[in-house]
Amino acid sequence: MAELDVGPQGSLTIRLEVNGEEAGGAVEGRTTLADFLRDQLGLTGTHLGCEHGVCGACTVLLDSLPTRSCLVLAASADGCRVETVEGLARNGQLSRLQRAMWDNHGFQCGFCTPGFLIQAAALLEDNPTPTEAEVRHALSGNLCRCTGYESIVRGVLAAAEVPEQAGDESP
């Protein structure tokens, strides 16, 4: 990580890539990546459910790794590649994971949704044909209070079963 420019009142200027586009801005040292994405970039799809790293609603991909954006300072994400729930659909087309979740009534209130989608997308990237036990294990760090998880697990398994379509790279 390069040294950051310190601006007026101690603000720091960061530059990063978010969903494939250049982004940046002035942040306080204490600003979390989640708050930066939500408040400064307007990417409110990433939700804050606990702000202490347990519920997983704020999970984003940070240099391809699923990460709790409430526990990462925006300044430390300088120079990184971030992917959020807003980046899952490409060219207005839902990803196959999103479609499978829709078909399977994956979610109810929708608050935990972004974290599960990112976590599941990362799983399918690593392991395109997971077993149910592997899916449950991979999602066990994300909390949902509505569904009892079965519909989410089914959605991920269904996404894994759908063969890749041409031009559909995002799991």
Next chain:
Amino acid sequence: MRGQVAAERYTGASVRRVEDERLLTGRGTFVADVQLPGMLHAAFCRSPLAHARIVAVNTEAARRAPGVVAVFDGAEMAQLASPGGVLGESPGAGGQVSFGILAIDKARLVGDPVALVVAESRALAEDACELIGVDYEELAPVVTVEQALDPGLPAIFEELGGNRLFGPQVKVFGDVEGAFARADRVVRASIHQHRHQNVPMEGRAILASFDAPSGQLLVRASTQGVNTTRQMLAQQLRMPPDRVRVVAKDVGGSFGLKFGASREEVACCAASRELGRPVRWVEDRWENLTVSGQAREESFEVEAAVTAGGLILALRVEMVVDTGAYPGFAPLVVDTVREMIPGPYRLEALSFTSSGVVTNKASYVAYRGPWAAETFVRERMLDLVAQELGVSALEVRLRNLATRDEPPLRMVTGPSLAGITARESLLRAAEAVDLTRLQEQQVRLRAEGRYLGVGFATYIEPAPGPRQEGEGGDSEQVRVEVDRDGLLLVHTAQMPHGQSHRTTLAQVAADEFGASLEQVRVVVGDTRQTPEGFGTGGSRFATMAGGAALHGARRLRGKVLEAAAQVLDLAPTELDIVRGELVGPGVPGGRLPLAELLRRIDLAARSGQLPLGADADLTATQDFDGGESGWSGGTHCCVVEVDPATGLVRILRYLVVEDCGDLINPAVVEGQIRGGVAQGVGAVLLERSAYDLQGQYLSATLMDYLLPTALDVPHIEIEHLSPVRLDPDVNFRGVGEGGMIAAPPTICNAIADALSPFGAKVLEQHLPPARILELIGVTSA
């Protein structure tokens, strides 16, 4: 493929949710997602003590802190707003005590809001909270029911003269003394349900924006019902209701928590009105767990009058509710527990005594199936009776369950049991799990030192329950209209927060009107647009709103056909509406899109070409009282294995056999059931709102308050029974709460069964490994 409509009708099919495209792409709108120009942020300075006199509040330094726009202490806030509200005036609900929106002279729980800071950012508001100096004079904390009834401890509200909030109130149904005199034995138990809580993934949140020139307050709320929120805000802010508009978009779960307006939410509205700027507050998880509200802490002394043949003739029940610090919802729950405790069983007499106390803990709120203690106590008691008589849990239930062909088909507390399928559900559950084989397996495994247990619970849920004699007054309104784009708009006071009402109400209306699903828009969450009604809760959506939409859409269809017939000079009987188009032999071109038909009707009406008395207003405002309706209910069955070395419980099988009438959308119904069962799994194995002896809250993070994860909730098998249809048209019944009502007793009964070789007696609901090891004597209590 799931999501496609195979049949002609949408109703009954698992159509995909209209909500999902937005939510799956990160384009939902929760309160925290909304930013307004000039918006300020709220943070609360809160009491670190459970019980203390507030001697002085010094806000000077906070007022001078960077970014701070205003600070309000309790006395200042009292000038702007006063608490009270929908339930506030009923006895025991708080009518007889006084307190501030912010604590004024006393803090009554850890987290009690003492001052409100409004600043340019949330971080700056929180910084300033640290600068507020509060002098507290510590008082002895009142943490348990025993302490609340101890006259030596200080009263949390001086005007109560103690800490008893209501009761003891005794109600007697049938000949209790006679039944006990006839009984061959009396089975006694003290049964306790522990404190646990809603924990929606989105906590409470509000964005209040007062427009000074017009005097209008616009509130974006996270709520289960915009009307109830408006009613309470207007009352507490002392504003005419027409000056308050409440809007709700996406709501991240609630499970009973977000009704009306909390003290913090009222304070934010008052601050916005005072400052003329938007004020947003989004509670953090500490606040949500510590002060938003908790539920369920109820104790019962039960005596059952039992015959040698295993009939339970009567119950004597004494119930005490720990209502926490600020009174509210408990009296309503007590009434429902009393009415529902007989459940689907033929009890002939009941004596029910109820009391409520206040303690220095979070206030008692509704949580999914708020009255669920009736099922827990009854179903635990049935197993204890079975054990005492040496008969099986299945047998004791079968001997006592009411049967449709045996009068009187009525609970001893009054309600009719018309149409119940409880017996069928129990028999089917026992068959589906192959109980006989399981019991053989249980005996075999015990010889190997492995402990299998099977548990049942049978319940009925008033969702809303069959029509009762002399009952009246409850109704739900839906307004259905065709707009000029040919869309079918369905306006409802229901406020979905995960229940998929935008989909299911559209299914019902589309079928009844003849629209395509894509043509229907369900309008929710705006007091300017939606009808009166308290919102989503009490599992009332399916029957009440579903029924109103069905009848409203049917009536509107009649009006549209009538007007179309007049405009086209055809007989209404020659016309039909199919997938949103007018069709019929005389229709120009064979079919006319709804928008085009509307244009013609409108034109005819404007040019005076509609015959006198014809109705061109294509709106139907429909009230529905539930019709004949019926009970939701069923039987849950759970098979567990308990490891006596670790106390860990593994759920091997979980089966739900249920009857919620006709299904509008099976996938939605099953999602509701599974979600409820998951909360029951949490309640028994993980979740507890724990306090220490000083009233310090010990479960204030999600590392301390454990929610079930994908590894804790098992696969839940669901079978739907075919219902008894009592109403000619509307036989959808609510299903939101049943899972959470039945799961805790089912799982506890299974664990108790597994532990029976140890002589362990399960009289409580929270059974984490540590407690199981105590129950089997590995560790001491």
